[in-house]
Amino acid sequence: MNPGLTSEEEMIARICGGEKTLFHDLIRxxxxxxxxxxDAILRNSADSEEAVQEAALKVFLNLSKLEDRARFRAWLLQxxxxxxxxxxxxxxxxxxxxxxxxxxxxxxxxxxxQFADWHELPDEALDGVELRNAVREAVAKLxxxxxxxxxxxxxxxxxxxxxxxxxxxxxxVVKTRVHxxxxxxxxxxxxxxxxxxxxxxxxMKGMNPWYRAKS
Amino acid sequence: MVSxxxxxxxxxxxxxxxxxxxxxxxxxxxxxxxxxxSVLLDSxxxxxxxxxxxxxxxxxMGYEDRLHAFLDSRM
Numbered sequence: 001m002n003p004g005l006t007s008e009e010e011m012i013a014r015i016c017g018g019e020k021t022l023f024h025d026l027i028r029x030x031x032x033x034x035x036x037x038x039d040a041i042l043r044n045s046a047d048s049e050e051a052v053q054e055a056a057l058k059v060f061l062n063l064s065k066l067e068d069r070a071r072f073r074a075w076l077l078q079x080x081x082x083x084x085x086x087x088x089x090x091x092x093x094x095x096x097x098x099x100x101x102x103x104x105x106x107x108x109x110x111x112x113x114q115f116a117d118w119h120e121l122p123d124e125a126l127d128g129v130e131l132r133n134a135v136r137e138a139v140a141k142l143x144x145x146x147x148x149x150x151x152x153x154x155x156x157x158x159x160x161x162x163x164x165x166x167x168x169x170x171x172x173v174v175k176t177r178v179h180x181x182x183x184x185x186x187x188x189x190x191x192x193x194x195x196x197x198x199x200x201x202x203x204m205k206g207m208n209p210w211y212r213a214k215s
Numbered sequence: 216m217v218s219x220x221x222x223x224x225x226x227x228x229x230x231x232x233x234x235x236x237x238x239x240x241x242x243x244x245x246x247x248x249x250x251x252x253s254v255l256l257d258s259x260x261x262x263x264x265x266x267x268x269x270x271x272x273x274x275x276m277g278y279e280d281r282l283h284a285f286l287d288s289r290m
Contacts, residue, residue: 020290024283031279036272045275053285060290111223118258126264132271135262154266179227185266186259 009069016064023060030073033156034080040151041084043140047091048084055083074165081148081166115186138188146181153178217241222252226259 011026027034034055038048058079066075125131139150152158152166153174160178164171217225217238222245228234229242246253265271 023286023290028279031282032269032274035274035278039272049275049278049281053282056282056286057289060286111220112255115255115258117254118261119254121261126261127268131265132268135265136271139266150266151272154263155269155272157267175228175231175233179224182227182259182263183223185262186255189262 008072012063012066012069012072015060020060023063026072027056027059027076030076033077033152033158036151036156037077037080037148038084040139040147041081041144042088043147047087051084051087052080054087055080058083071165074162077152077166078168112183112187112190114190115183134189135185138185141188142181142184145177146184149174149177150181150185154182216248217245219245219249219252222246222249223255226256230256230260230263 008026011022015022015026031052034052035048038051038055039045042048042051055076059076062079066072121131139147142150148167149163152163153160158166160171160174164174167174222229222242225234225238225242229239234242246256
């Protein structure tokens with residue numbers, strides 16, 4: 001074993017050398033992010049799953065062509081997003097979703113016009129299924145260019161540098177997209193999830209009545 | 216002191232710890248005086264906690280098993 005190789009790079013070398021079954025171990029750490037990325041494009045679980053399967057097969061079949069094995073993760077995700085977009089074209093569905101891009105001079109999206117005020121939500125409320133559903137639905141309504149960075153950066157916690165590599169843009173562009181995506185998400189959540197008095201009552205359920213009376 | 220607009224434009228970078236020290240201090244000073252901006256910051260942080268939760272974007276039941284079975288059948 002060459003001690004200079006990382007375990008991932010070593011695995012790739014062994015798979016290319018014929019140890020096919022190791023491919024399962026190679027992609028196991030990425031299966032969640034592969035699905036998340038495909039679903040950010042397709043917004044349909046069944047379609048996303050099929051796109052990921054085809055992408056994973058392409059990754060396997062083309063692994064020996066990957067020149068810079070240290071870029072495996074970015075390369076893998078590029079194959080996933082290409083497959084998801086091809087899948088969408090094959091379905092001829094959502095064909096005309098606008099490929100919104102950013103005008104660097106434009107200041108819209110940099111500042112939210114309205115936003116969801118979650119200031120008074122107690123931390124324990126953030127663990128609830130209701131908020132998770134609200135966020136998931138709000139993300140699904142954003143343009144694709146924002147959905148993909150929110151999923152990769154804010155949900156999958158990838159670094160800006162790796163996402164820049166995946167998207168083929170600079171780190172600065174990714175940062176701008178993430179900021180605009182977060183502000184858009186905040187706006188999107190605004191009208192649907194402003195805490196109301198009745199929400200506060202429900203969220204305070206089970207709390208000390210003296211505290212409830214004071215608040 | 217920075218304006219509300221400048222603060223909103225720098226909010227993500229502030230949350231990501233990506234601002235220089237001087238701007239960071241100016242933003243913190245603004246936040247201590249401006250309720251609207253501190254509410255916005257707190258709200259964005261809370262939304263980020265929910266969007267960063269892996270349960271927010273759950274995998275379909277059996278997805279990984281089907282993926283590996285598919286690969287086994289095609290490799």
